[in-house]
Amino acid sequence: MKNKKETYGEKRERVMNAVEFKTVDRLPVQGWNGTKAAIARITGRDDYLSHPKEVFTEALKISNIDMLLQFVLPDRLDRICGPGAELNLSGLNTAVFKILQDWADKHGKMKTPEDFRDFCLTVPSADKAKDFVSADKTENTWLALDKWGEFLSPIVWVPGHRCGKVSWMWYTSSSVGYENYLMAHILYPEIVKKLFAFLGEEARLINAAIARTIKKHGLIPLIYWGEDICDNSGPLCSPSILRNVYFPHLKRAIEPIAEAGIHLLWHSDGNILPIMPELIDCGIDGFQGFEEDKGMDMLKLSETRCRNNRLPFLCGSINVTTTMYTTPEKIREDIGRMVSLSEKRHGGVIISTSSTIMENTPVENVLAFYRYAVQTKPDYSKRKGE
8 A cells, every 4th residue: 555645734635625625636535443454454563452553543644544533443442542541621521421420429320301301400501601611721622632633644633523512412321321311302391401502502612712723723624523313214302302402502502613614524323314404504514424224315415505505525435334344346336436426516525434444344345445545536527517
């Protein structure tokens, strides 16, 4: 995998040109993690387990990828050498994590929807969010997070899931549980709304500080975030309930990002089409993921205009649960599909697998993805108009 050495500036320009539907020499490539066996083949090293950060980074650089959205390593060794392990990121975290922990310490694991209702009642009102956010601390934390990724250069580091978030995935907490959480949305929507109102205002303040920091320091104007709201059949909760309790506060949180002209790439597990209008109305202009084998129609999404009247930019979508288990030729064909989509839309495509490459993926298929992904040559003269 010998490649011409490129600079950070060249890779950043390629990424942003794709995001903004400008001409690119090739489609930019986003790299997830590979597998231990593939990393060994790419680098010729067998010491990943003792030097995970170094060996993983070497593999990415040899593969000549352009962008990394999250620092996620095989065997989740990022938990000992990633930004969450090496930095104090409290300037970006919600105060609700501690409020939930305090509630669980006092009351134990939630057993009923009423428990989640009672927890929501302990969350401060939205007008108190300013007491929990320091713009200076947020700026310093975002700068530290950006600086942390300098070892990846010339690869463009986009720290994923670290902005101000209106977290919806409270069902993943061992203190909460799916049934208690979702039933509370139905039974006590106005009280659950109190939680999201606080999160929305808190996230708006954090994101306003991040947007200022990006502009002030010339950082890449791209943020990656998303919530697992949907499964294969659509939202886990009725869209009408989400429109009442959640989306207004998500929109408020994203407002400073959108107003600053910073692009927001939304992680999209499951079938998000039933809530696409709401996500777009919130100011999201890019989507990543696309579990097409589970009902997600990426092509339909690709034709849906965003609030800025542009088509959404896409990051994907070589499927990690289907295509990556086929053959190198099938992977090459699927990459070609994304090139054709880019040609049809005159840009707006970043090549990536749909999610993290799984450890039992055939090594030759992982190598094929990285080999063919950097060989794309889109021909925008084929464009027939939007």
